[in-house]
Structures are given as structure tokens and as C-alpha cells.
Amino acid sequence: MLAMKDRDHVVRAAVPGLASRARVSLKECEEALDQLMSPDKYSRSKAEDGRRIRVVDGGWEVVNGEEYRNRMSREERREYQRIKQAEYRARKSDAAPKESRKARQIRLNEEARQQAFLKAEERGDQKAADRIAAGEEP
Numbered sequence: 001m002l003a004m005k006d007r008d009h010v011v012r013a014a015v016p017g018l019a020s021r022a023r024v025s026l027k028e029c030e031e032a033l034d035q036l037m038s039p040d041k042y043s044r045s046k047a048e049d050g051r052r053i054r055v056v057d058g059g060w061e062v063v064n065g066e067e068y069r070n071r072m073s074r075e076e077r078r079e080y081q082r083i084k085q086a087e088y089r090a091r092k093s094d095a096a097p098k099e100s101r102k103a104r105q106i107r108l109n110e111e112a113r114q115q116a117f118l119k120a121e122e123r124g125d126q127k128a129a130d131r132i133a134a135g136e137e138p
Contacts, residue, residue: 001036001053001060002068009065012058033060 004011004021013021019029036052037060043050045064053060062068099107113132120128 001062005062005065009062009069010056010058011053011060011062014059036060 001011001018004013004018006012011018015029015033016026018033019026022029022032024032033053037054038051039048040050040052043052045067048054048063051063053062055061113135117129117132120126120132
């Protein structure tokens with residue numbers, strides 16, 4: 001019945017349809033309905049004297065329907081957050097660490113020095129290549 005209830009917490013069905021959906025005999029369905037509609041002195045919820053359902057026009061209302069909806073929503077939300085956190089952790093561990101601006105600038109400067117050194121050597125300018133290697137020129 002919890003799976004069948006609508007947004008107003010009403011299960012809109014006739015007894016034969018409910019029995020068919022629950023895959024029980026008509027007699028078993030009637031006995032279950034009687035049990036759910038009768039007071040339960042041991043119920044944790046004292047709403048309606050512990051009754052789980054009450055008869056309404058067109059079917060039955062689940063007495064604590066809003067509580068069941070909220071409970072399922074919390075559980076669904078928790079499961080959603082668990083999955084998303086696992087995905088985030090997987091992405092984070094796979095991703096390379098980001099290079100800082102300062103580290104990028106140092107790397108680019110070093111690459112420029114290497115290029116200048118190679119060009120000086122290609123030209124045959126050993127003095128310029130030595131100065132670049134010593135860090136005196138870019």
C-alpha cells in the first residue's frame with residue numbers, strides 16, 4: 001500500500017484490485033485490511049489509536065503517509081549524497097594536481113632559457129650559451 005499511495009497518501013483501489021496487486025487471495029487481503037484498520041495498543045504512533053490506514057472515499061488513507069514520505073526522502077537523499085561523494089573522490093584522485101601560477105611562470109621561464117641556450121649553440125655563440133647556462137641571461 002505504501003508503494004501504491006498517491007501524493008495525498010491515499011491508496012485508490014477496490015479490495016479485489018488490491019488483492020491482485022499484492023498477489024494474495026481476497027480473504028487474505030480482507031484480513032490484512034481489518035488488521036491495518038484496527039487499533040494497535042503497541043503501536044509507536046498513537047495517531048488514530050495506532051491504526052495504519054483508515055477508509056476514505058475511493059480507497060484507504062495511510063495514516064502516517066507524510067512520515068513515510070519524509071523517511072524515504074531522507075534515505076534517498078543520503079544514498080544520492082553517498083554516490084556523489086564517491087564520484088567526487090574518484091575524480092579527485094584521478095586528476096593531476098593543478099599547477100600554481102608561480103610554478104607555471106617558473107616552468108615557462110626555464111623553458112624560455114632552454115630555447116635561448118639551444119639557439120645560441122646553433123648560432124655557434126658559445127659565450128652567450130655560457131651566460132644563459134649561468135643564469136646571467138634569459
